[in-house]
Amino acid sequence: MPPFRRPLRRKRRVLAVASGGGHWVQLLRLRPAFEGAEVHYATVDPSARETVAPAPVHLYPDANKDTKLRLLLTALRLAVIVARVRPDVVISTGAAGGYLAIRMARLLGARTVFLDSIANTRQLSVSARLAQRAADLVLSQWPAVAARSGAEYRGAVL
Amino acid sequence: MIFATVGTQLPFDRLLLALDTWAAMHRDVPVLAQTGASDTTYAHLTCQNFMDQRRYADCVAEARVIVSHAGMGSILTAIEAGKPVILMPRRADLGEHRNDHQRDTAAEMAALSNVTVVEDSTALCQALNAALARGKDAKLAASSAVAPTPLLEALRAFIWSEEVTPAPRRLGPLLRA
Numbered sequence: 001m002p003p004f005r006r007p008l009r010r011k012r013r014v015l016a017v018a019s020g021g022g023h024w025v026q027l028l029r030l031r032p033a034f035e036g037a038e039v040h041y042a043t044v045d046p047s048a049r050e051t052v053a054p055a056p057v058h059l060y061p062d063a064n065k066d067t068k069l070r071l072l073l074t075a076l077r078l079a080v081i082v083a084r085v086r087p088d089v090v091i092s093t094g095a096a097g098g099y100l101a102i103r104m105a106r107l108l109g110a111r112t113v114f115l116d117s118i119a120n121t122r123q124l125s126v127s128a129r130l131a132q133r134a135a136d137l138v139l140s141q142w143p144a145v146a147a148r149s150g151a152e153y154r155g156a157v158l
Numbered sequence: 159m160i161f162a163t164v165g166t167q168l169p170f171d172r173l174l175l176a177l178d179t180w181a182a183m184h185r186d187v188p189v190l191a192q193t194g195a196s197d198t199t200y201a202h203l204t205c206q207n208f209m210d211q212r213r214y215a216d217c218v219a220e221a222r223v224i225v226s227h228a229g230m231g232s233i234l235t236a237i238e239a240g241k242p243v244i245l246m247p248r249r250a251d252l253g254e255h256r257n258d259h260q261r262d263t264a265a266e267m268a269a270l271s272n273v274t275v276v277e278d279s280t281a282l283c284q285a286l287n288a289a290l291a292r293g294k295d296a297k298l299a300a301s302s303a304v305a306p307t308p309l310l311e312a313l314r315a316f317i318w319s320e321e322v323t324p325a326p327r328r329l330g331p332l333l334r335a
Contacts, residue, residue, distance in 0.1 A: 012317050021165055022230030029234070029305040033313035047210030066256075089317050113316050115309075119230045121262040137316060155309030158234065158301075 012037040015087035015110075017078075017101040019062055019094060020044045022117055026093045028052075029157045030115070040085045042078065042101060058085070064096050065126060075100045082108060092131075093117060099127040103134045113137040116145075118156055124149045160286065161221035162191040165229045166208060169196035170254055173246045176279030177225060178202050180286055187290070190217060215239075223289045225282070228260035228275075233267055240300030242292070244274045244285045272298050 014037045018027035024043055028051070031039075039055050041048065044062040060077040063070035074097050082090075082104045090105040090112040092098025102112040114131035116124055118141040124132075132138045132150065139154055140146040146153035162177050164170035174191060181189040181202035191203045192214065199205065209217065218224060218239045226232035228247040236243035247264040248254035264275045274289070276282045304310070 014317060020231075021167075022232075022234065025231040025234045029303065030310065030313060032304050033310040033317065035314070037317055045211065047212065051211045091313065091317075111316070111319070113313065115313075117230060119228075119259055119263045121266045122259070139312075154312035155306055157305040157309065158237070 012088045013085065014039045014089045014091060015042060015082065015085050015101065015105065016040070017042045017090060017092040017098045019097055022119060023094045023098070024048065026115070026117060026157045027091075030091065030093070034091075037089070040087065042081050042085075042097070044097070060097055062097070071096060071100075075104075079104050082110075089113070091115070094125060095127045099131045099134070102131055106134055111136050113139065115139045115157075116141065116151065118142075118158060120145065124151055159221050160187060160189045160223050160225060161217045162189065162203070162225040163214075163217075163229075163232045164192065164194050164196070164227045165232065166194045168248070168255060169194065169198075170227050170246075170248060171196055171198050172252065172254065172279070173225065173227060173282070174198065174200055174203065174205075176246075176282045179279060180283045190221075192217070223286060225286065228264040228267065230263065233263075233273070237270065237272060237301045238303045240272070240298040242272050242274070242289045242298060244276055244282060244289065246276050246282060 014034050016027055016039055018024045041052055041055055042058040042060055046059060049057045058081040061070055061073050063074040078097060078101045082101055087105055087110050090102050090110050092102055093115045094117050102114055106112055112135040114128055114135045116128035121142055128138055138151045140151040141156035143153045164173055178200040189203050191205050192209050193205045193207055218235050221241060224236040224241050224243040226243055226245055228245045245264045247260035250258045267273050268275045274285045276285050
């Protein structure tokens with residue numbers, strides 16, 4: 001069975017995914033773009049709930065490529081989150097968790113975009129490079145990085 | 159109050175030690191540090207390993223100057239609050255991070271008017287003295303808490319697009335498995 005695309009609804013449900021720190025702060029700066037959609041957040045820090053209330057916040061364990069076992073737990077948790085939320089669109093500002101969410105949401109027919117962190121001024125992050133094989137759209141916030149890497153440039157969070 | 163923040167993932171004792179030295183010579187200025195994974199104690203800093211988002215925002219709002227590693231969360235939060243921020247990038251050769259991307263980030267962010275980039279403890283102390291000498295009246299424009307319009311419009315268009323793009327072929331075998 002080939003991957004399918006769910007019929008488009010008039011409403012859009014967006015799952016916005018970011019790890020802690022700068023990834024999360026950059027995601028927050030994108031909030032006006034979500035206006036009119038039903039937004040769910042997935043992140044690693046429980047105190048994010050207060051920041052984006054009343055939007056629902058789903059938590060996953062933080063991990064990176066150096067913490068392989070935790071990464072597996074992250075993947076399992078994100079699979080549950082994606083299956084429950086059933087997003088039409090997934091937007092992530094990284095890092096590893098965002099890539100994993102995109103990969104799984106894609107299997108369920110969601111459209112997905114990965115915005116690489118503005119911190120990656122010279123080259124795409126590992127997560128962004130992985131996302132290039134899974135996401136509909138991978139954006140860099142630096143025109144030169146986009147030109148070199150095959151990512152696209154649509155502006156920056158700052 | 160000076161607020162220092164080094165993120166949550168990795169220790170950054172070079173920054174904290176420099177700040178502790180400065181604080182020892184400036185007992186009248188309280189220094190609060192969010193120290194993350196560091197387990198060193200500092201005599202002249204009020205340390206807290208982790209903060210929730212509200213507490214962190216409150217500390218940034220109260221601070222006269224922010225001293226930070228070159229992490230984007232710290233930089234963006236300081237800029238949004240219109241605070242002067244002194245960045246000390248982590249160095250991979252000192253085991254402070256997996257790679258040197260913070261040095262690249264700091265070099266780019268140095269163009270912002272509230273940002274001063276320092277490489278060592280001497281420069282950090284000088285930058286702190288200079289920032290405090292500018293006084294409370296040095297008005298820094300609190301910058302917008304949202305991304306510029308072009309990026310927001312691009313993402314809004316993506317969310318509401320009616321376009322159905324073909325799924326990548328790589329996922330085919332994965333689904334059949």
